[in-house]
Amino acid sequence: MTLAETTKAASQREADEPHSLVVRFGPDQPLAMDAGVSLAPLTIAYQTYGTLNEDKSNAILVCHALTGDQHVASDHPITGKPGWWWIMVGPGRPIDTNRYFVISSNVVGGCMGTTGPASLNPATGRAWGLDLPIVTIRDMVKAQAMLIDHLGIKTLFCVAGGSMGGMQVLQWAASFPGRVFAAMPIATAAKHSSQNIAFHEVGRQSIMADPNWLAGRYLDQGTFPNKGLAVARMAAHITYLSDEALQSKFGRKLQGRSAPTFSFDADFQVENYLRHQGASFVDRFDANSYLYVTRACDYFDLAADYGGSLAMAFKGTKTRFCVVSFQSDWLYTTADSRAIVHALNAGGASVSFVDIETDRGHDAFLLNEPEFIATTRGFLDAAARARGLPPLAGETDKQPAEAAKPASEQTDN
Amino acid sequence: MLESHSFRRRRAAFPAPRVDELLIADMVEPHSRVLDVGCGDGTLLNLLSTERGVDARGIELSHKGVNDCVAKGLSVIQGDADTDLENYPDDAFDYVILSQTLQATRHPRQVLEHMLRIGRHAIVSFPNFGHWRIRAQIAFLGHMPVTPNLQAPWYDTPNIHFCTISDFLDLAKALDARIERGVALGRFGTPLKANAPWVWNLFGEQGMFRLTRK
Numbered sequence: 001m002t003l004a005e006t007t008k009a010a011s012q013r014e015a016d017e018p019h020s021l022v023v024r025f026g027p028d029q030p031l032a033m034d035a036g037v038s039l040a041p042l043t044i045a046y047q048t049y050g051t052l053n054e055d056k057s058n059a060i061l062v063c064h065a066l067t068g069d070q071h072v073a074s075d076h077p078i079t080g081k082p083g084w085w086w087i088m089v090g091p092g093r094p095i096d097t098n099r100y101f102v103i104s105s106n107v108v109g110g111c112m113g114t115t116g117p118a119s120l121n122p123a124t125g126r127a128w129g130l131d132l133p134i135v136t137i138r139d140m141v142k143a144q145a146m147l148i149d150h151l152g153i154k155t156l157f158c159v160a161g162g163s164m165g166g167m168q169v170l171q172w173a174a175s176f177p178g179r180v181f182a183a184m185p186i187a188t189a190a191k192h193s194s195q196n197i198a199f200h201e202v203g204r205q206s207i208m209a210d211p212n213w214l215a216g217r218y219l220d221q222g223t224f225p226n227k228g229l230a231v232a233r234m235a236a237h238i239t240y241l242s243d244e245a246l247q248s249k250f251g252r253k254l255q256g257r258s259a260p261t262f263s264f265d266a267d268f269q270v271e272n273y274l275r276h277q278g279a280s281f282v283d284r285f286d287a288n289s290y291l292y293v294t295r296a297c298d299y300f301d302l303a304a305d306y307g308g309s310l311a312m313a314f315k316g317t318k319t320r321f322c323v324v325s326f327q328s329d330w331l332y333t334t335a336d337s338r339a340i341v342h343a344l345n346a347g348g349a350s351v352s353f354v355d356i357e358t359d360r361g362h363d364a365f366l367l368n369e370p371e372f373i374a375t376t377r378g379f380l381d382a383a384a385r386a387r388g389l390p391p392l393a394g395e396t397d398k399q400p401a402e403a404a405k406p407a408s409e410q411t412d413n
Numbered sequence: 414m415l416e417s418h419s420f421r422r423r424r425a426a427f428p429a430p431r432v433d434e435l436l437i438a439d440m441v442e443p444h445s446r447v448l449d450v451g452c453g454d455g456t457l458l459n460l461l462s463t464e465r466g467v468d469a470r471g472i473e474l475s476h477k478g479v480n481d482c483v484a485k486g487l488s489v490i491q492g493d494a495d496t497d498l499e500n501y502p503d504d505a506f507d508y509v510i511l512s513q514t515l516q517a518t519r520h521p522r523q524v525l526e527h528m529l530r531i532g533r534h535a536i537v538s539f540p541n542f543g544h545w546r547i548r549a550q551i552a553f554l555g556h557m558p559v560t561p562n563l564q565a566p567w568y569d570t571p572n573i574h575f576c577t578i579s580d581f582l583d584l585a586k587a588l589d590a591r592i593e594r595g596v597a598l599g600r601f602g603t604p605l606k607a608n609a610p611w612v613w614n615l616f617g618e619q620g621m622f623r624l625t626r627k
Contacts, residue, residue: 353491353492354479
């Protein structure tokens, strides 16, 4: 077996025997899905970090993005890389695991241990494949709520997540307003735009066009639509970056050569980079799962569930929101976030909104953006005070009081 | 890999409130709901929430101001008085405050109308263009006024809709708003003793009014 084959096998094992905590819901606790069917049994794979306090008031649910997983702050079991949000979650980080109990679960339809198309369907003894009902964002959130119930937590201190994770945050706030004290929807949208759907469709068609896809039954045959999935990832990856970021990182630079080869080799660095992104992705992700999670995003339109009014989805909510967008994100734009903010204002919600100046595009929410990190810390600290969570030892909540200065020092024009 | 130094907690500090901000805070009932439009670095919001137990929210145009405020734990959105007020429902707040911002809006009348709609009370403070020193600069020097409070030259100022205290009172009348409280601030932000609008208009560097719907 080559290294790639070993990785692939490890990745496929992860779907049924994850390196994670697992909770299994039997036929007595089915997941009633939007597609009109009940899913049972249901397995949810999850990770936790930190300690749940006595009154269970310090739990933060982190929702992962399209191809993310429950390994928020622990090394990925297949790639060995640090958790995808290590920069935000951990001891002393803004989502401080010395203070909060952090939960993250793999979404329904995923491939890291929660029931998805790569999981074994007990009814057939084969992988679910396309027999799995179509999954929606609301289904993902309902499943998470089952996990939270299982953990005995009534109200989450905060639900946070970016991109598809942000959609889950919005869905949580709308579906379970009494169970979410604070919410951070990041780099996200309340509905998928036509362009968003279009990009996802390119990815799905690329997978389905791979002869190894076998109408979704490739796992039965021990094969895999690597090429199709890699191309899907390459196309999607472009949408996660910005024109400026690509230009400054690669420009028109050539890859390991001084002149074009007049061939279809990866002459340009950007080609080489994308090929690498595609190739490494297929080692850790299931192609059918990619179909399911992209579809879940496409079907997301929160306002549609509330008579077309997003404000109605949040009417009277007591949840404190912090909406974050990134200026160069053209996948889920600042305008998308602003629409959420307007709806929250109209619904009378307590909301902060920060638009972070960066040229790193959509992926900025995963990176070290100091203003974003300071925002998250400030928002959570204030929410923790409001929730009555005790400050960590050695910290005080008092602001320094100073004497008033005369108004003549102001320069207001 | 860990860049722990960049995550060190920085103490959230606010500048001391100005006298005019303290006066605005005096016009606000404790434990009420307040929206501060153009909240800058959040000094007034912080004053209101820590000293008066107010549920204080803000809107601020500058990204830096917003990021500072949210990092300090204030509830502030990046937005524009001219375009974002229309999204708020009627009577969403007890007070809507516009401190030193009216003259920088594109549509002051609509902004004031929205404030009176969204809040039970509107509190507005603005530089008074009727002050004798400003009148004198135009009358005798023939130039657009530049004062310690209004330092930018005409081509570089964000203040596009200056008014006098008398002009503001006319607008309030046109909007059928009732003036509940009014004060004019002198040189160092201290309130003028006189209570007559013509004195305010001539000697006040700033006007500050609390209005409500009739």
